[in-house]
Amino acid sequence: MVKTIALLFLSNIFMTYAWYGHLKDQQIPLWKAIVVSWFIAFLEYCLMVPANRIGYNSGMNGFQLKITQKVITLVVFTFFAVLYLKEPFQSKYLISFLFILGAVYFAFKK
Numbered sequence: 001m002v003k004t005i006a007l008l009f010l011s012n013i014f015m016t017y018a019w020y021g022h023l024k025d026q027q028i029p030l031w032k033a034i035v036v037s038w039f040i041a042f043l044e045y046c047l048m049v050p051a052n053r054i055g056y057n058s059g060m061n062g063f064q065l066k067i068t069q070k071v072i073t074l075v076v077f078t079f080f081a082v083l084y085l086k087e088p089f090q091s092k093y094l095i096s097f098l099f100i101l102g103a104v105y106f107a108f109k110k
Contacts, residue, residue: 012076015048016080067103
């Protein structure tokens with residue numbers, strides 16, 4: 001499971017940048033942002049697909065993989081939004097994340 005989580009973290013770093021990295025530089029034409037993002041997303045797929053395969057073969061089911069991926073996405077995006085986009089982190093986001101962690105608990109509960 002550690003290898004799966006590590007690959008999911010790396011893949012989400014690429015995907016977050018592919019989806020949101022262009023927001024700081026609005027001078028880039030949209031078509032160029034799409035093409036560059038697509039190439040970055042390719043790297044994400046090269047990590048995400050093996051992560052899901054390894055996780056599934058290690059006993060995680062599809063629901064658990066997706067929920068784990070969403071939590072990792074939120075963690076990665078939080079750092080990206082605060083550090084790169086310079087957006088403030090508000091307490092309402094923390095409360096929202098706690099509810100999502102509740103979903104993780106129930107998804108993995110035996």
